[in-house]
Amino acid sequence: MFSESEWELLRNIIQNGLWKAIGETLLMTFVPTILAFVIGLPLGVVLVTGEEKGIHPLPGWLMKLLNFVINILRSVPFLILLIVVLPLSRLLVGTTVGTKAIIAPLVIAAFPFVARLVETSIREVDGGVVEAAQSMGAGTWQIILKVLIPEARPALISNFMVALITIFGYGAMSGAVGGGGLGRIAVNYGYNRYQPLVMYFAVILLVILVQIFQGVGNVLVKKSDKRIR
Amino acid sequence: MIEIRNLSKTFSSGENQVAALADVNLTIPDGEIYGVIGLSGAGKSTLVRCINLLERPSAGQVIVDGQDLTAMSPRQLRQARKSISMIFQGFNLLMQRTALDNICFPLELSGVKKAEARKRARELLELVELPDKAEAYPIQLSGGQKQRIAIARALASDPKVLLCDEATSALDPKTTQSILQLLKELNRKLGVTVVVITHEMRVVEQICTRVAILDHGQVQEEGPTAQVFSNPKSDAGRRLVLPDGEKIHVLPENRLVRLVFNGASAGEPIVARLAREQGILLNILSADTRSIGDRTFGNMVLGLPLDETEAARALLYLRELKGVTAEEVTEYVQ
Numbered sequence: 001m002f003s004e005s006e007w008e009l010l011r012n013i014i015q016n017g018l019w020k021a022i023g024e025t026l027l028m029t030f031v032p033t034i035l036a037f038v039i040g041l042p043l044g045v046v047l048v049t050g051e052e053k054g055i056h057p058l059p060g061w062l063m064k065l066l067n068f069v070i071n072i073l074r075s076v077p078f079l080i081l082l083i084v085v086l087p088l089s090r091l092l093v094g095t096t097v098g099t100k101a102i103i104a105p106l107v108i109a110a111f112p113f114v115a116r117l118v119e120t121s122i123r124e125v126d127g128g129v130v131e132a133a134q135s136m137g138a139g140t141w142q143i144i145l146k147v148l149i150p151e152a153r154p155a156l157i158s159n160f161m162v163a164l165i166t167i168f169g170y171g172a173m174s175g176a177v178g179g180g181g182l183g184r185i186a187v188n189y190g191y192n193r194y195q196p197l198v199m200y201f202a203v204i205l206l207v208i209l210v211q212i213f214q215g216v217g218n219v220l221v222k223k224s225d226k227r228i229r
Numbered sequence: 230m231i232e233i234r235n236l237s238k239t240f241s242s243g244e245n246q247v248a249a250l251a252d253v254n255l256t257i258p259d260g261e262i263y264g265v266i267g268l269s270g271a272g273k274s275t276l277v278r279c280i281n282l283l284e285r286p287s288a289g290q291v292i293v294d295g296q297d298l299t300a301m302s303p304r305q306l307r308q309a310r311k312s313i314s315m316i317f318q319g320f321n322l323l324m325q326r327t328a329l330d331n332i333c334f335p336l337e338l339s340g341v342k343k344a345e346a347r348k349r350a351r352e353l354l355e356l357v358e359l360p361d362k363a364e365a366y367p368i369q370l371s372g373g374q375k376q377r378i379a380i381a382r383a384l385a386s387d388p389k390v391l392l393c394d395e396a397t398s399a400l401d402p403k404t405t406q407s408i409l410q411l412l413k414e415l416n417r418k419l420g421v422t423v424v425v426i427t428h429e430m431r432v433v434e435q436i437c438t439r440v441a442i443l444d445h446g447q448v449q450e451e452g453p454t455a456q457v458f459s460n461p462k463s464d465a466g467r468r469l470v471l472p473d474g475e476k477i478h479v480l481p482e483n484r485l486v487r488l489v490f491n492g493a494s495a496g497e498p499i500v501a502r503l504a505r506e507q508g509i510l511l512n513i514l515s516a517d518t519r520s521i522g523d524r525t526f527g528n529m530v531l532g533l534p535l536d537e538t539e540a541a542r543a544l545l546y547l548r549e550l551k552g553v554t555a556e557e558v559t560e561y562v563q
């Protein structure tokens with residue numbers, strides 16, 4: 001099906017750059033996901049607690065602005081956002097190509113999404129439990145740290161995996177505009193040089209990685225959720 | 230002591246205004262088990278949620294031990310809430326924490342050291358008779374067990390007041406009994422004032438020393454349970470206490486007398502004796518007896534004879550009976 005020279009090329013790639021590409025892919029997935037949560041988790045919590053009927057209402061205009069910004073960022077297609085934001089990477093890391101350059105755009109593309117995921121997770125927490133905490137004299141911070149986040153933990157873990165897999169996909173896409181990792185191998189060889197064998201190989205690796213993430217995620221959620229007998 | 234003064238709460242959603250509470254005045258003495266009873270929508274939950282200010286009153290004051298909660302800063306209010314605990318119909322336990330850690334929760338909020346908190350939590354588990362459930366998660370507990378854990382959690386901060394909003398309404402009759410007994414015992418042992426919100430008469434009968442009847446956001450009557458339940462004065466009270474209390478019959482031709490048995494033996498054949506000893510025939514229009522605590526109370530409406538002299542004799546006879554109050558009424562509830 002494939003010619004000897006195609007196999008030769010694949011062998012060459014496996015021997016020379018494969019591990020590095022996998023490492024880059026993991027880096028491009030975990031670092032932006034974690035940073036997106038660093039920004040998105042507090043935002044998501046505020047989206048719930050800051051509401052008019054929330055435990056710590058914030059000024060209405062502020063909540064409207066927050067929602068507006070998140071919606072705008074979420075409605076721009078990722079590849080467009082990537083191109084718009086890449087100049088920022090030059091400022092931050094001095095280059096617009098490669099693994100490092102892609103992290104800032106990934107974070108910017110992902111944190112609004114993460115904020116919404118966190119918001120829905122926090123909303124799932126039973127209002128009665130929050131009320132019970134209030135009746136015991138808990139303050140806003142205590143409710144956030146001791147009730148909302150711990151009670152939403154299984155949903156948060158599950159949504160962390162959703163975000164991770166989405167960002168993983170974005171990262172692979174970014175191969176088209178200079179990002180690194182397995183995505184670049186797939187795009188460079190498969191698309192630019194028409195080497196389907198290499199492309200399939202990279203895609204299979206991507207699929208396997210997603211399966212691993214999801215599998216690990218499911219186990220973590222199950223272990224962490226005390227509502228399952 | 231809890232003093233509720235001119236308390237009103239109006240909910241407004243858009244155009245609609247619902248007056249859930251309208252000028253409620255109540256005094257709940259220390260150490261009492263105080264019942265608030267009323268039909269659905271009467272405003273019971275709103276009232277109890279106003280006591281710890283989970284719901285902010287539209288007007289009026291809530292004064293607990295001389296301190297006006299409505300005038301407090303958020304910080305002072307949080308402090309005050311630590312001595313006013315609450316339990317709920319839906320238990321509201323933290324699902325991701327064990328029973329023991331749930332009980333530790335209010336202690337954590339107050340900054341009690343972990344080891345000390347756990348020690349106290351174990352004592353409370355003993356108190357609610359679930360020492361072996363320390364490591365169980367709420368999902369692994371029955372409804373009654375969950376409410377026991379919630380009670381232990383509510384007691385962790387050594388509260389002076391325990392508010393119970395339909396605390397037994399999600400439980401079966403037997404479990405309800407055991408939770409009520411527990412509340413009674415805690416009231417006796419710890420001296421905690423218990424406020425019981427319920428729509429069930431049986432609950433009030435069994436544990437409450439005093440009761441207030443709430444209807445349409447207003448207190449219709451208030452007093453010792455035995456008194457209110459044996460001889461309700463308000464319409465709302467009669468509707469609640471007397472069975473099938475919807476229809477009020479007025480019989481214009483007969484004079485009516487209501488007998489209230491205050492702990493006398495209700496089975497005493499008064500009507501038969503009147504017939505035999507005085508030759509006067511009375512008509513039994515309604516009868517209802519029940520036992521409250523260890524005494525028997527009853528309520529009976531009799532129609533007097535049309536003949537005026539006979540009616541007067543009968544009334545005289547009835548008024549002289551011991552342990553029975555007779556009063557003339559113009560209407561009765563069937």
Ligand SMILES: Nc1ncnc2c1ncn2[C@@H]1O[C@H](COP(=O)(O)OP(=O)(O)OP(=O)(O)O)[C@@H](O)[C@H]1O
Pocket residue numbers: 240241242247248249267268269270271272273274275276428
């Ligand atoms: N948050 C709210 N917003 C608008 N109206 C409310 C709200 N809470 C209560 N009400 C209204 O106030 C009235 C009293 O409600 P409340 O929950 O206090 O009654 P209840 O006596 O506890 O009834 P139940 O026995 O059914 O629990 C009802 O008419 C209800 O619709």
Ligand SMILES: [Mg+2]
Pocket residue numbers: 273274275395
């Ligand atoms: Mg209610």
